[in-house]
Amino acid sequence: MATPSKMKKYACKFQSEWKQEFQFIQDSSKGKGYVACKFCRTDFSIEHGGRNDIIIHERRAKHKAAAAQHRSQSSIMGHLAKWRPDGVIYAETKMTMLIAASNIPFSFADVYNKSVKNMYPDSEIACQYSNGRTKATQIVKGAIAPELDKEVMELCQNQPFGLMCDESTSRKMDKEFVILARVCDPKTEEVVTKFLHMPVCNIGAAENLFESLNTVLR
Numbered sequence: 001m002a003t004p005s006k007m008k009k010y011a012c013k014f015q016s017e018w019k020q021e022f023q024f025i026q027d028s029s030k031g032k033g034y035v036a037c038k039f040c041r042t043d044f045s046i047e048h049g050g051r052n053d054i055i056i057h058e059r060r061a062k063h064k065a066a067a068a069q070h071r072s073q074s075s076i077m078g079h080l081a082k083w084r085p086d087g088v089i090y091a092e093t094k095m096t097m098l099i100a101a102s103n104i105p106f107s108f109a110d111v112y113n114k115s116v117k118n119m120y121p122d123s124e125i126a127c128q129y130s131n132g133r134t135k136a137t138q139i140v141k142g143a144i145a146p147e148l149d150k151e152v153m154e155l156c157q158n159q160p161f162g163l164m165c166d167e168s169t170s171r172k173m174d175k176e177f178v179i180l181a182r183v184c185d186p187k188t189e190e191v192v193t194k195f196l197h198m199p200v201c202n203i204g205a206a207e208n209l210f211e212s213l214n215t216v217l218r
């Protein structure tokens with residue numbers, strides 16, 4: 001019979017060659033017993049199962065959702081990059097961000113699209129600029145929003161945060177459960193309020209609200 005010392009299990013350590021096999025992983029700042037997932041932006045332990053822990057992580061619903069979001073984001077940006085030079089993509093993305101940040105209706109993208117070539121006739125970028133309402137909406141939904149969502153989640157994962165919640169009724173008469181986070185932004189060292197999520201929760205009983213909140217924070 002094996003003695004207790006012989007039965008001792010050694011913790012698995014991260015092997016660099018796994019990065020070839022699983023392109024979503026990278027070294028973790030927590031040490032060799034952990035792996036960082038680029039899609040989920042989390043670190044998970046591989047001390048018990050090693051490579052098998054990575055396979056288990058890859059099968060999780062949360063990872064699959066993060067991977068799908070990553071694919072759609074890269075395909076939108078890849079699609080833009082394929083057809084347009086960097087300066088044009090920058091101008092289109094920047095204009096879209098200004099529209100969203102200033103709360104201007106997306107129909108303005110159509111108006112601006114028609115005028116920009118007349119306004120800057122000597123600009124190569126303005127001549128190739130093509131960013132109407134449909135494309136601007138897709139840039140916000142598919143590329144900018146997921147990136148900002150990840151930023152807020154990361155902020156909240158790394159430090160204490162407070163939550164502010166309230167329900168509001170949409171034009172479709174759905175009850176939207178607005179969830180905001182109060183958190184310190186390390187870049188500016190100021191406490192800021194960030195939008196976290198707005199799931200639909202039509203029956204606003206405590207149990208349903210808790211379940212919505214739990215799903216968002218999970």
Ligand SMILES: [Zn+2]
Pocket residue numbers: 024037038039040041057062063066
């Ligand atoms: Zn993952």
